[in-house]
Amino acid sequence: MSAIHFNDLTLGYDRHPVVHHLDGEVRSGELLAIVGPNGAGKSTLLKGIAGALAPLSGSVGVNRKATRIAYLPQAADVDRKFPISVYDVVSMGLWRRTGWLGGVGRQDRAAIEHAIAAVGLTGFEDRAIGALSGGQMQRALFARLLLQDAGVILLDEPLTAIDAKTAADLLDLVRRWHAEERTVVAVLHDFEVVKSVFPQTLLVAREAVAWGASTDVLTPDNLMKARRMLEAPDRAAERCPRAA
Amino acid sequence: MLYDALIGPFVEFEFMRRALAGSVALSLGAGPLGVFLMLRRMSLVGDAMAHAILPGAATAYLLTGLSLGWMTVGGLAAGLAVALLAGAVARTTALEEDASLAAFYLLSLALGVTLVSVRGTSIDLLHVLFGTVLALDDATLLLLAGIASVTVLALAALFRPLVMESVDPGFLRSVSRMGGVTHLAFLGLVVLNLVAGFHALGTLLAVGIMMLPAIAARFWTRDVTGLIGVATGIGILSGLAGLLASYHLGLPSGPTIILAAGVAYLFSLLFGTERGWLPRFLPRRHLEA
Numbered sequence: 001m002s003a004i005h006f007n008d009l010t011l012g013y014d015r016h017p018v019v020h021h022l023d024g025e026v027r028s029g030e031l032l033a034i035v036g037p038n039g040a041g042k043s044t045l046l047k048g049i050a051g052a053l054a055p056l057s058g059s060v061g062v063n064r065k066a067t068r069i070a071y072l073p074q075a076a077d078v079d080r081k082f083p084i085s086v087y088d089v090v091s092m093g094l095w096r097r098t099g100w101l102g103g104v105g106r107q108d109r110a111a112i113e114h115a116i117a118a119v120g121l122t123g124f125e126d127r128a129i130g131a132l133s134g135g136q137m138q139r140a141l142f143a144r145l146l147l148q149d150a151g152v153i154l155l156d157e158p159l160t161a162i163d164a165k166t167a168a169d170l171l172d173l174v175r176r177w178h179a180e181e182r183t184v185v186a187v188l189h190d191f192e193v194v195k196s197v198f199p200q201t202l203l204v205a206r207e208a209v210a211w212g213a214s215t216d217v218l219t220p221d222n223l224m225k226a227r228r229m230l231e232a233p234d235r236a237a238e239r240c241p242r243a244a
Numbered sequence: 245m246l247y248d249a250l251i252g253p254f255v256e257f258e259f260m261r262r263a264l265a266g267s268v269a270l271s272l273g274a275g276p277l278g279v280f281l282m283l284r285r286m287s288l289v290g291d292a293m294a295h296a297i298l299p300g301a302a303t304a305y306l307l308t309g310l311s312l313g314w315m316t317v318g319g320l321a322a323g324l325a326v327a328l329l330a331g332a333v334a335r336t337t338a339l340e341e342d343a344s345l346a347a348f349y350l351l352s353l354a355l356g357v358t359l360v361s362v363r364g365t366s367i368d369l370l371h372v373l374f375g376t377v378l379a380l381d382d383a384t385l386l387l388l389a390g391i392a393s394v395t396v397l398a399l400a401a402l403f404r405p406l407v408m409e410s411v412d413p414g415f416l417r418s419v420s421r422m423g424g425v426t427h428l429a430f431l432g433l434v435v436l437n438l439v440a441g442f443h444a445l446g447t448l449l450a451v452g453i454m455m456l457p458a459i460a461a462r463f464w465t466r467d468v469t470g471l472i473g474v475a476t477g478i479g480i481l482s483g484l485a486g487l488l489a490s491y492h493l494g495l496p497s498g499p500t501i502i503l504a505a506g507v508a509y510l511f512s513l514l515f516g517t518e519r520g521w522l523p524r525f526l527p528r529r530h531l532e533a
Contacts, residue, residue, distance in 0.1 A: 050418060071418045082283055082411045083466040092408055095419045100404055128466065129411075148419070 003028040003067060003152055003183040004049055008058035010240075011041070011048040017056060018044040020207045021242055028151075029181040031174070033188050033198035033214065037230055040205045042187040043074055046154045049185065067151035067183070068096070072141055074156035074187070080130045086140050087125040090116055093147025115143040120169055135166040142170055153177055155186040159193065171197055191218050205229040253491045262380045263487050266444045267501060269388040270453055271479025273395035274437045276472045278458030280430065283468070284410050287459065289342075290451040292349040293431070294438050296326035298356030298447055301439075306359060312383050316439055323435030326352050331428060375446035375498045377487075384443050391440040395433050402426055407468065445498040452502035453479055460509040463516020478508045 002025035011019040019041040026032055034042045047053040048060050050071040062069060078089075091104065091112050098104060104112075116122055119139040129137065138158065145153060155174075159167045174197065177184050188194050194201055194214055201214040205226035210217040254260045281290050300322025304314040326348045333348075334341035380388070399406075405426040408416045416423045434454075441450025461474035486501030493500075514521050 052414075052417070069418070073414055076412060077414050078412045079410060082407075083468055083471070084407065084411055088407075089411065092412070092415060095408070095416075098404070100401060100422075144415075 001028045002026065003030070003062070004185070005061035006058070007061065009048065009060050010056045010058050011044050011053055012056050015056065016237065017240065018206065019048065019204070020240075021058070022204075022208055024202075024208065024211060026183060026185060028183055029178075030183055030200055031178040031198050032183075032185045032200045032202060033194040034185060034202050034204060035188060035191070035194060035218070036204040036209070037227055039230055040226065042204060043156050045204065046071065046073075046156050046185065046187060049152075050154055062152065068148065069152045069154065070145050070148040070150035071154040072145060072156060072158060074160070076141060078129065078137070078141075080132075080137070082129070084129055085126050086116065086121060086129060086132070087112065089129055089140055090143040090147065093144035096148070111147060115146040116140075118146055118173065119143040135162050138162055138170065139166065142173055146173070150182070152183045152185070155184070157187050157189065159188065159190065167193070194218065249492070250488065253488065259378050259380075260487060260491065262385060263377045263444075263497060264483065266377060266380045266385055266388050267453070267483025267487065268480050269385075269392040270437070270441055270444060271457065271476055271483060273392040273433075274441060274450075274454040275457050275476035275479045276399050277395065277430075277434055277437055278454040278456075279461065279468070279471045279475050280406060280410065281434065281455065282458045282462065283471075287455055289345065289431075290434060290438065290454050292345050293323055293327065293435055294442070294447050294451040295353040295356075296349040297323040297352075297435065297438055297442065299352050299359055300325075300356075301442065301447075302356045302359035306362070312387065312443070316387065316443070319439040319442060320435060322352060322356075323438065324432060327428070327431040327435060331424075331431070335424075375442060375444050375449065377444045377497045377501065380444065388440050388444065391436055395437055398429065398433055402429055406430060445501065449498050449502045452505060453482070456502065456505035456509050457482065460505070460512040460516075463512035463518050463520045466518060478505065482508055 004026040006022045006024050009019060009022040010017050022045070034045060036042050044053065048055060049062060050069055051062075052071070091108075093115070094104065094108055094111070097108070113122075113125075116125060119142050121136065121139050121143065124132070124136065124140075129140065132140065142158075158170060162170070171193065174184055174186065186198070188198070195218065198214055200212065201217040202211045203209040203217050203222055203226055206229060209226045209229065210219075210222045254264060278290070281287055297319035300318035300320065301315045302318075303322075304311065304318030308314040326345070330341060330345040330348050333339055333344035337344075339347075405416060405420070405422050409423050409426050413423060416426075437454065438447070438450045441453055444450075445453060457475040457478035458471070460478050461471045464474050465471055482505035483501055485507075486504035487497055489495065489504065490497035490500040512520065515523075517523060
């Protein structure tokens with residue numbers, strides 16, 4: 001069963017394509033890494049899946065009724081100066097249950113504490129988010145993801161500027177999600193991490209360069225090809241002949 | 245002696261009691277809104293919106309004279325129109341919200357001043373700019389109290405999405421479509437309270453009772469609920485102190501209320517326990533961990 005379906009998907013800004021004519025599907029429960037050079041359209045693709053960016057043409061299909069999407073953007077635009085505690089930020093993950101006015105009951109509090117413990121932040125509950133290090137903040141955002149209990153989890157460069165111990169802990173959570181048969185799609189740069197944790201890889205450079213088993217995709221030939229495909233955007237670009 | 249200074253004026257004069265009730269009502273609504281404006285780095289937005297409501301109130305004044313109801317409706321309409329237009333432009337063009345808001349409020353202010361000067365005398369203009377806190381009649385007091393009640397209830401309902409929208413707007417967008425609604429409802433409350441404040445204090449000072457207590461509160465606590473409590477308290481005390489000062493010294497009451505809030509801010513800036521100036525210079529040893 002497919003969790004995410006791309007049908008001739010083109011995403012971009014001001015009519016310039018950043019993800020160009022992508023076809024394919026991510027199967028339910030798959031653990032997929034998206035890799036590619038800077039500017040290859042990785043973050044744009046995640047935004048498209050999350051529904052934060054409308055396609056220029058084609059479509060991306062997610063069964064939103066059956067699956068909820070949790071999306072952790074690259075450098076999430078969290079206002080770190082806002083006076084709010086780790087506990088309260090993590091508890092935002094329960095929004096779908098609590099909504100505007102719903103109370104946070106004993107079960108919910110147990111779930112929040114459990115999530116905080118799972119990311120190793122026990123003892124930091126009352127700490128203001130402004131006093132957290134980058135790695136601790138990322139742990140808190142992962143705790144919030146845990147509470148969202150989503151079927152599809154999208155992570156945009158979750159391990160950037162994160163130390164080795166934190167990265168290992170967060171990858172353990174990713175493995176756990178995979179074991180729970182959730183679909184996880186993550187943008188990553190570290191090929192060693194991709195090869196050891198992510199069975200599937202999509203290599204993009206505006207278009208899909210290769211998509212399949214990670215060891216088959218991450219070959220020197222493919223990577224060289226990806227780098228060559230990303231020239232500067234052509235300001236005088238003609239209308240794409242492939243556009244319907 | 246103390247009785248004559250602090251309580252006597254309110255016992256003796258009904259207009260003082262009315263002014264006090266009005267300024268307490270204002271503080272209850274405006275204080276919490278000011279806290280959120282400050283935390284969302286929108287401290288100057290209140291100022292812009294206060295200017296934006298002028299043409300609505302002025303048009304109503306030109307058409308109906310000094311009518312409480314119509315000037316309220318006019319001010320609300322102008323303020324909400326500017327908020328909606330600025331929001332729509334920010335969402336659909338390259339302009340950020342601050343730039344589009346600046347454009348619309350300046351346009352609105354120029355229109356308002358033109359309208360007031362077409363027919364009004366300078367006394368009318370003074371009324372619009374500086375309010376009449378010492379001449380609050382029953383209808384105005386009820387309006388102030390009603391707006392304060394609506395504001396407190398609406399903020400209670402909006403509290404959770406408003407905090408989420410302030411801390412992590414992208415996250416709220418990913419789990420709910422309420423982000424935009426929350427933002428607009430919040431701006432609507434700001435306009436509503438500025439219109440309330442403008443009956444008592446005038447357009448230019450209405451924003452003072454909203455922002456100064458909130459900004460002063462930041463020097464005493466970091467917690468959002470604490471900030472709301474402290475800001476509301478400072479607002480109420482400023483109203484009391486400002487009215488007394490204006491009574492004893494024979495000064496105009498609207499500006500003295502804001503001056504009292506300003507003194508509260510300066511005091512907090514100097515002595516505030518949350519990174520005020522003086523505590524910086526008291527050497528305290530750092531902790532072990």
